[in-house]
Structure formats: structure tokens, C-alpha cells
Amino acid sequence: MRGKLLIIGFGPGSSDHITDRAREAIQESDIIIGYKTYVDLIERLLINQEIISTGMTEEVTRAQEAVRRAEQGKKVAVISSGDAGVYGMAGLIYEVLIEKGWKKATGVEVEVIPGISAINSCASLLGAPIMHDACTISLSDHLTPWNLIEKRIEAAAQADFVIALYNPKSGRRTRQIAEAQRILLKYRSSDTPVGLVKSAYRDRQSVEMTNLQDMLNHEIGMLTTVIIGNSSTFFYDDLMITPRGYQRKYTLNQTEQPLKPHQRLRREAEPWALEQLGVSRTLKSQSAAVNVKATAREMAEAALQKIVGEGPAFTEGSFSIEDIQEIFELAVSPGVANKKFTPVQMKVLAEVVGEEGVMEYTPDHQIKLQIPTSNPDQVIEKLLTSGLLLSPIGDVLTLKACDFCDGDKKDSIPYAEEIHEKLGGMDLPKELKIGFNGCGMACYGAVKEDIGIVYRKGAFDLFLGAKTAGRNAHPGQIVAEGIAPDQIVGFVERIIDEYKEKGHPNERFHKFFKRVKRIQGFEYRDVTPKIEIEAAVCGD
Ligand code: SAH
Secondary structure, eight states, X not given: OOOEEEEEEOBSSOGGGSXXXXXXXXXXOSEEEOOHHHHHHTGGGOSSOEEEXXXXXXXXXXXXXXXXXXXXXXXXXXEESBOXXXXXSHHHHHHHHHHXXXXXXXXXXXXXXXXXXXXHHHHHHHEESOSSSEEEEEOOOSSSOHHHHHHHHHHHHHTTOEEEXXXXXXXXXXXXXXXXXXXXXXXXXXXXXXXXXXXXXXXXXXXXXXXXXXXXXXXXXXXEEEEEOXXXXXXXXXXXXXXXXXXXXXXXXOSOXXXXXXXXXXXXXXXXXXXXXXHHHXXXXXXXXXXXXXXXXXXXXXXXXXXXXXSOTTOTTOOOGGGSOEEEEEEEESOSSOOOOOHHHHHHHHXXXXXXXXXXXXXXXXXXXXXXXXXXXXXXXXXXXXXOEEEOOSSBEEEEEOOTTTTTXXXXXXXXXXXXXXXXXXXXXXXXXXXXXXXXXXXXXXXXXXXXXXXXXXXXXXXXXXXXXXTTOBOOEEEEEEEOHHHHHHHHHHHHHHHHHHXXXXXXXXXXXXXHOEETTEEOOOOSOSSOOOOOOTTO
């Protein structure tokens, strides 16, 4: 009879986290071979198997014994905690078999049964620290030379991997973890989050959160897995979390603007992507920018150029996480009333946006800029010096004024400028546009904005709550006529304050008005068209 080797990873230790197949395999075996502590952990599953655990501290001897017994025709279960293929018995068993000239077709049968490895079980108790590219490094120099381990720590640290350190420390191996910490601190900041999980899903489980600087002041032992975060990992409410990507974007008055989920999938937020490099190159060589896609070869070439053309790919210290540029996003216009760019301004724009950035004209009388840069202050200075008006992007207030008939009807311009100065760029529950037009024609469409202000006969008319988009779009309702010039700015300020304070996150101004029914004493009236039009969502 042909014997069988069942190489089993039984997971972290609790019966809830062992797979059905692992459980079955243990039960169908004649002999169990494993480290004493492991046999104890699965004892409840045993029927009357022969157990070989004592007197064999060496993994190699255990593997040899397992093979010998299987060759005698037995079904032998070799147990590892976690996964048998991660610093477990699977590789060793194959090595012993291969040494004996074993072949799959004729030799003893082998089945490797996967289990939940410590990196996964420990991560689950910490929150979501792995999430992104991660690696495991065992600090045991029992079967691996220390200088190789050192090299791997160095490489992983440099490349910003999340790192799970297995076998971090034992009674006699105490220096390794301190050495690892020293290397990691060369590349990562001292407050990098670190999670320490001991005996995950076993009795005496313990979970601790610390940082790279402090980690050695906590208990670390044989049963601990140490998880080192990458440069983006953070703690939140006793959880350790690594974001799914590196996308970072910021605009004028915020240092960091976390991307909303739908924005994260957009290509323009990822200037470092291989595909982006290819696309910008291809665009340069073709004037028609319609549906140009880089071929795989072009992408590969772009990557090669990055490596070969710009110095050696992997010298010590050649990459640091600061090399990842952030995207500075803002909008520019020539002025509140002025709609004319000068050639010098266009030149400055081209210069600061550069080859890799994006310039997009929008329906808001602005050009939106996306500039990969690590020096936004310099960009801001250049743009301001050329006389451009800068505005942040996102859920902020934007003033859209007309050109006041090219400045001919200029009486109300100071009020538009005052509103822009006081409220422009303010953070709000949702983006909001104030339309400001200098005469009753309102040809720049003030009445179609969230808030409309129209100057007429020396005073202001005020419109609130237009639905600015959709098949059922409608203008704002007129709530006041003939507001005295010295009152208008105060009126608008109070309306905005109320919306800022009471609006729900993401609630557009017209919905807010409809919900609260009254803003600053102005009653909401239903001005939606009488014919029922079914609304359609974006992309419909
Ligand atoms: N095959 C195992 C790893 C064996 S090496 C697996 O895949 O998980 C032994 C190391 O694994 C320990 O030093 C510790 O770092 C880690 N480890 C194993 N089980 C663990 C548990 N329940 N909790 C925390 N760490 C554990």
C-alpha cells in the first residue's frame, strides 16, 4: 500500500480558524508528527492516532521520520501552525523526499493543506495593516545566515513594504529584533505604526500597538508576530490601518485632501503609474489626443527609461518615499470680473503645469490644474506673481461673476470682489456656486446657480436653490428684490453660514433649502417644473 503525507497548516490555533480539510486530514491519518505545543493545540481533534512529538526538537529529523513512516505505507499527518508552507514543514518534507529520488507518480502521495498564516491572523486582530504590498521576514538565523536576513530587511524597508517579522525573538536570540529596528529606522520615521500580536486566537492572546521607536519597550517573544507599517499606515481608534494605495492629493488651503472612493480610481490622480508615463509620451508624439492608448511596448520602454536613463535602479538609499510626488490641485482664473488671460499668464501656466501635469477648462470660468509636485509653494508664488486668481478645488464655494460687459457696467464689481474675498474657497457640505451678474439680463446665468445675485437699478435681487444639473434642472426661486448694496454681502454671508452649519455632508444647497424650508427668513417654494420628469443619474 502506498503511504501518504498530509502536510497540514492548522491556522493560528483556535478551532474556529482551522479549515474543514485540515480537520478531516488530521482525523484520517494514522500518525501525527509535530512539535509538542502544536499537538496539544489540536488534541481535541485526535481519535487514536499514534503521536510522534517528544524527543524531536529538530524539524529536519521530524521530516525524515515522517517520510520514513509514509514509505512504510502509513498515512502521516505533519502539522504546522499557521500555513505549512510559511516557515513550516512543507518545504522540508519535499527536500527530504527529493533527496531520496522521490517522484510524484510513483512515490508516496503528498497533499499540502493550506492554513491561515500568522501574517493574516495577526493582521485581522490589528485591523487592516497588510492591505498593500507586504512581505514576511523571519528573524531566525537558525537556517538562514544573518547577513542575508539583514539585506532583506534593508530592501523591504527601502521599498516601503509592510513587513511581518516572524520568529522575532527567543530566549537566546535577543539581538536580532534590535538590529532589525536599527535598519528600519534608516528608512522609516520613528512614529511608523507597529503592531505586536502574541498568541493570536490562542489562550493568552495579546494585541499591542506601538511605533518603530518604542517597540522594544514592549514584550516580544517566540509567539509574537511584529507587523511594521509602511509610510502610509496609521492608527485609528485602536486599529492599525494601511490605506489601499498611495494616492494623495491636496489643494490650496488643505495640506492633504483624502481622495473620495470614486476619485481614487481615476488615472489622473496617479501620475506615477506606468500607463500614465506611456500615455504622456504617446500624446506628445501625436497631436490628436483622442483615445490614444500606449502600447505595452511603449509602457515597458517608459519603465526602462526610468530605470536605465535615470541612474541605477537599486542602489542603497536610491529610493525614498519622499520621491513619490503629491498632486497639487487648484483652479485659476484671470480675476473675479476679468475673463481675459494674458499671454504671459498662459506661458506661466504652461511652465508650472509642465509635461506631466493637466490643465482642464471647466464650466466654472476657471482652468483646473493638476500638478505633480513636491513644492506647491513655488507653484503658488509663480501663479500669484503673474496676477492669476487662485481657488481651491473640492466641496468649496466658488463665485462665478460675469464680465460686467467687459467692465462697462462696473458698479457692482466691488461687491462681487468682497464676496469672493470673504467666502471664496470656503469649505462647505458640498460644492456651491454663487452666480453674480451685473445687470438684469443676467446673461452669465446667475439665476441658474445655487445662489444667484443680480444687480439691477442700483440694488440686488437674490435667487436661491437652483437645481443646476439634471433633466429636471430649474432656476433658483427669487426670494428678495431690491436689496440695498450695503446689505447684500451680509445677507449672503449669513445664508452660507447657515448652510455650512446645518447642511448634511454632501447635501447640495437646493436639497438643503427644500429640507429646512426656511433660510434666513426666506421661505422655500416648490419651483420644480409641473411636468414630471424622471431624474437620471450620472452616466445614464
Ligand atoms: N507556519 C507558521 C509560522 C511558523 S514560524 C505560520 O504560517 O504562521 C513561528 C512564528 O510564527 C512565531 O515566532 C510567530 O512570529 C509566528 N506565529 C505563529 N503562530 C502565531 C500566533 N498564533 N500568534 C502570533 N504569531 C504567531
